[in-house]
Amino acid sequence: MVKHIILWTLKEDLTAEQKEEVKKGIKEGLEGLAGVVPGLVDIKVNISGRLDSSNADVMLDSTLESPEALKAYAAHPAHVAVANTKVRPFTAVRSCLDYEL
Secondary structure, three states, X not given: OEEEXXXXXXXXXXXXXXXXXXXXXXXXXXXXXXXXXXXXXXXXXXXXOOOOOOOOOEEEEEEEOOHHHHHHHHHOHHHHHHHHHHHHHHEEEEXXXXXXX
8 A cells, every 4th residue: 555645835826715716626626536546545635724834735645555556546647637727737836755554
């Protein structure tokens, strides 16, 4: 099993209202990959409850079957579509931590 954790910081030029809409879109898009991408065991996107001590806006917490499943997830057309339309256009910083369980 592999954990795939991503933290994103949204672009500063977005209004607070836009940021809320973007976060909802990221959550819906990525969580919608459950049951679509082979090898994706679990996927959750946290967009609420952020404390002032945080320096990221959105967290992806996902579990995949193997390192190979992670590679396939990254290239899967449904994932690429979400990344290209709901994530990348609105994020300024991306941090990733992948590790085996």
